[in-house]
Amino acid sequence: MVIAMQPTDGGTASANPSWVAADMGAMIHQCDAELAEHDTRLDRLTSGVAAxxxxxxxxxxxxxxxxxxREQALRVQETLLAAAQAGAALRSGQHGGRGKFKVVPDPDEREGADSSSDGAADPTETTINPLAGGAGHTAEASAASDASKLGPRGTRALQIINSEPDQRWTGKLLAVRLEGQEAEVDGKAHNRARTLMDDLAKKQLVLKKYSDDGRRCYFVTAAAAEAA
Known part of the structure; x- marks a missing residue:
């Protein structure tokens, strides 16, 4: 408690140096107490912020x-899927190729032919197609070949679509699966995904369909379209 000193010379309180000095001392003491309190609080807040x-x-x-x-796992997954699709395309191309067979004459007949001519005739090569009526197989081989040419993003998109054959895929839905939840409100991401599915549809890897009113489009797997 500070007791203000009364002036002794009949002057005003503000003109008394002793009274002013005592009052300033009290004010300094009060300020020191408040500063200590603020410093303590700042130290506590600083420690909390640092933590x-x-x-x-x-x-x-x-x-x-x-x-x-996650990115490394995606790259490994895409590489394996691309390799599997390339293998399927290679196998399909091998099955769809043409086989060549040589007609070899019987040894006894060949001896008779040798005795009646200066040299034996060359064996005849006959080319046959082992798959009769293989138009459908050719289309499948073509689709598999197109799948093997997809880039990592296209391969990933095709894998996602094929993983849910009953889903009606839109640009927004595929964008979220490809680029994460933040793509849900990204119109450019929706356009990129839709363009990607259009490219897959041109390769006959997915099928593009329209809603009943014809105003909206969506995509489904080729297998789901055939089943329907």
Missing amino acids: LEAEMETVHSKRRQVVAT
């Missing part, structure tokens, strides 16, 4: 690791 920043950095680091692992 929060450290925790945020830990979470960010773990998230970056998960993102890197």
